Amino acid sequence: MTELIEEVFIAGYAQSDFSRDDSAVLRLDGADIAFTTDSFVVDPIFFPGGDIGRLAIAGTVNDLLTAAARPIAIAVSFIIEEGLEIETLRSIAASMRDTADEAGVRVVTGDTKVVPRGSADKVFITTSGVGVILRPGVSGASAKPGDRIMLTGSIGDHGTAVMLAREKLLDTQAIASDAAPLTEIVLGLMESGCQVHAMRDPTRGGIASSLNEIAAQSRAAIEIDEARIRVKPAVNAACEALGIEPFFVANEGKMLILVAAEDAEKALSIARSSRYGGDADIIGEVRPAPPGRVTVRTAIGTSRVLGSPSGELLPRIC
Amino acid sequence: MRLSDEFRDPALVRELAERIGRFSGMSATIMEVCGTHTMSVARFGLKSLLPPGVSLISGPGCPVCVTDQRDIDAYLAIGALPGVTLACFGDMIRVPGSATSLERLRAEGADVRVVYSPIDAVDTARGDPGRQVVFFGVGFETTIPAIALAVKVAAEGKVSNFLVYCAHKTIPAALRALLATDELRVSGLLLPGHVTTIIGSGAYSFLADQLGVTCAVAGFEPVDILLAVEAILARIEQGTAAIDNAYPRAVRAEPNPRAAELIDEVFVTSDALWRGLGSIPGSGVALAAKYAVHDASLRFADTLAAVPPPKQTTCKCGDVLRGITRPSQCPHFGTTCTPTDPIGPCMVSSEGACAAAYKYEGV
Numbered sequence: 001m002t003e004l005i006e007e008v009f010i011a012g013y014a015q016s017d018f019s020r021d022d023s024a025v026l027r028l029d030g031a032d033i034a035f036t037t038d039s040f041v042v043d044p045i046f047f048p049g050g051d052i053g054r055l056a057i058a059g060t061v062n063d064l065l066t067a068a069a070r071p072i073a074i075a076v077s078f079i080i081e082e083g084l085e086i087e088t089l090r091s092i093a094a095s096m097r098d099t100a101d102e103a104g105v106r107v108v109t110g111d112t113k114v115v116p117r118g119s120a121d122k123v124f125i126t127t128s129g130v131g132v133i134l135r136p137g138v139s140g141a142s143a144k145p146g147d148r149i150m151l152t153g154s155i156g157d158h159g160t161a162v163m164l165a166r167e168k169l170l171d172t173q174a175i176a177s178d179a180a181p182l183t184e185i186v187l188g189l190m191e192s193g194c195q196v197h198a199m200r201d202p203t204r205g206g207i208a209s210s211l212n213e214i215a216a217q218s219r220a221a222i223e224i225d226e227a228r229i230r231v232k233p234a235v236n237a238a239c240e241a242l243g244i245e246p247f248f249v250a251n252e253g254k255m256l257i258l259v260a261a262e263d264a265e266k267a268l269s270i271a272r273s274s275r276y277g278g279d280a281d282i283i284g285e286v287r288p289a290p291p292g293r294v295t296v297r298t299a300i301g302t303s304r305v306l307g308s309p310s311g312e313l314l315p316r317i318c
Numbered sequence: 319m320r321l322s323d324e325f326r327d328p329a330l331v332r333e334l335a336e337r338i339g340r341f342s343g344m345s346a347t348i349m350e351v352c353g354t355h356t357m358s359v360a361r362f363g364l365k366s367l368l369p370p371g372v373s374l375i376s377g378p379g380c381p382v383c384v385t386d387q388r389d390i391d392a393y394l395a396i397g398a399l400p401g402v403t404l405a406c407f408g409d410m411i412r413v414p415g416s417a418t419s420l421e422r423l424r425a426e427g428a429d430v431r432v433v434y435s436p437i438d439a440v441d442t443a444r445g446d447p448g449r450q451v452v453f454f455g456v457g458f459e460t461t462i463p464a465i466a467l468a469v470k471v472a473a474e475g476k477v478s479n480f481l482v483y484c485a486h487k488t489i490p491a492a493l494r495a496l497l498a499t500d501e502l503r504v505s506g507l508l509l510p511g512h513v514t515t516i517i518g519s520g521a522y523s524f525l526a527d528q529l530g531v532t533c534a535v536a537g538f539e540p541v542d543i544l545l546a547v548e549a550i551l552a553r554i555e556q557g558t559a560a561i562d563n564a565y566p567r568a569v570r571a572e573p574n575p576r577a578a579e580l581i582d583e584v585f586v587t588s589d590a591l592w593r594g595l596g597s598i599p600g601s602g603v604a605l606a607a608k609y610a611v612h613d614a615s616l617r618f619a620d621t622l623a624a625v626p627p628p629k630q631t632t633c634k635c636g637d638v639l640r641g642i643t644r645p646s647q648c649p650h651f652g653t654t655c656t657p658t659d660p661i662g663p664c665m666v667s668s669e670g671a672c673a674a675a676y677k678y679e680g681v
Binding site: 300 | 322326328331332360361362363364366367434540656657658668676677678679
């Protein structure tokens with residue numbers, strides 16, 4: 001995918017200011033604006049813990065938050081397969097309204113297209129979002145040696161829930177998506193003055209993907225401690241059975257926050273007192289070298305490299 | 319009992335590492351022959367716990383990696399035919415054939431489905447009588463009984479459009495062939511825990527009795543693997559050879575009777591083609607005559623006869639599988655051959671030695 005993006009799209013139309021972060025930062029008339037876009041093609045469209053609508057709003061909000069922006073407004077575009085029940089769309093719209101209210105954003109405009117049966121799978125949603133940058137310079141390239149890495153909660157919930165629901169492997173509510181907007185945590189951190197250098201929402205590719213991206217962009221090394229990373233027992237069991245490592249599984253309601261060492265405790269306490277950050281923990285730190293390398297101290301006390309996942313672990317997860 | 323917690327207990331691991339540490343003067347090469355062992359060793363960083371003179375290498379244990387290029391090309395040729403649905407385990411999707419891969423075939427419009435269980439492929443066939451659903455029979459004795467059951471279910475339900483392209487392999491004959499060559503010097507073998515729940519530890523007696531190689535059947539948690547390594551090193555120190563069972567909670571000396579019954583009914587022993595090892599007599603299975611209607615190699619004989627011989631590549635998977643080359647010693651490793659752009663199956667399979675080295679030890 002990275003090659004596709006670099007060799008076709010970036011090579012095709014990007015200028016020098018093209019952002020490889022989740023949001024672009026634009027300077028408009030003296031204000032710094034974060035601008036992001038995302039598409040949602042998750043299958044199935046309803047799953048334990050959420051639906052495509054909640055995912056669309058939360059995902060867009062979280063992308064803006066990673067740029068340290070206060071999310072303001074979202075535009076939503078629908079591509080609907082002919083014949084999809086109206087009740088399904090009403091349900092998705094209601095879910096989007098609830099999530100937007102929770103996140104403190106408004107859906108301000110949109111577009112709708114209906115395509116013939118078979119030309120799309122039920123519904124695809126594309127969003128664009130804008131926010132106001134609260135603190136400039138927060139980016140994947142800004143991690144500094146010594147920074148502590150905070151993870152706001154358990155990993156693997158969303159990807160596992162969607163996989164089990166799609167393949168009908170297990171009919172259970174025990175494993176549910178964590179889809180959620182993380183406005184409370186991030187705005188709380190910004191207000192507190194904590195020196196946050198980088199943030200990422202570890203969606204497709206899991207924390208392995210995000211940590212490797214940050215290590216590469218910042219030209220630093222990252223070390224994490226497996227014992228500090230929470231995986232719910234049911235998620236762990238499902239991943240073990242399927243031969244998948246939770247590090248590679250998508251999350252939709254978690255944030256990786258890289259913060260100066262002296263502010264780590266304060267950041268942790270802000271996260272833990274928020275609605276979706278109760279299980280937050282400091283899971284690792286940034287080291288100077290070797291650049292781009294992510295290593296894990298395993299639960300048994302040995303050390304090994306955590307590479308980026310290659311290829312699609314599971315398609316249409318978000 | 320929370321098995322994965324107990325058998326990953328850091329205190330137990332430390333104790334075992336210390337016990338193994340007393341073999342520090344010894345020089346020994348232990349080979350594992352199971353893709354899941356490859357992954358477990360890598361994921362838990364177990365090599366770092368072994369004394370300096372003891373090395374752990376990977377042999378032909380990855381079922382995807384040992385699948386010969388000819389079998390992959392044959393299966394891809396069947397998939398290009400009209401009216402054919404290919405059903406396989408997820409691991410096979412990105413394995414490169416001579417001209418294409420299942421992933422590319424699927425992107426070009428072929429009907430390729432990943433299944434978690436071969437019975438799912440029988441259901442697919444039953445639900446779509448107009449198509450021929452061809453399952454790629456890849457895997458060792460752990461998987462063979464499941465395919466046997468699927469074939470039996472298909473036969474009983476007269477689902478004649480369910481077929482198997484059988485490329486299954488069996489471990490004991492391959493080990494005999496591997497150890498008969500002079501190029502490999504192993505002091506001991508870690509034997510695959512789950513294959514052995516099917517065939518019983520007695521199936522390996524010849525390794526100790528006739529070939530003088532000491533072995534230990536191992537489970538997959540860190541404590542399991544370290545216990546097995548300790549057993550092997552103790553035997554080497556004593557100068558004896560035996561088949562030790564270090565996985566007694568799952569493995570017995572005798573084969574699993576239900577599995578044995580199913581396999582005997584549906585399959586016959588045959589020769590098999592192994593990547594890197596060539597044709598090994600008696601190391602595979604083929605469908606018994608009674609189930610010939612489900613045999614893809616018979617149904618598509620004409621197509622298969624027209625498949626050209628595989629393209630020669632400079633891939634060193636064969637040498638890696640024989641344990642004579644480490645992944646990092648291959649000139650392609652990490653440069654022209656990576657998980658996203660693999661030249662051979664050892665890099666693309668999630669259990670391949672090259673993929674494990676790349677992901678867990680870094681380039």
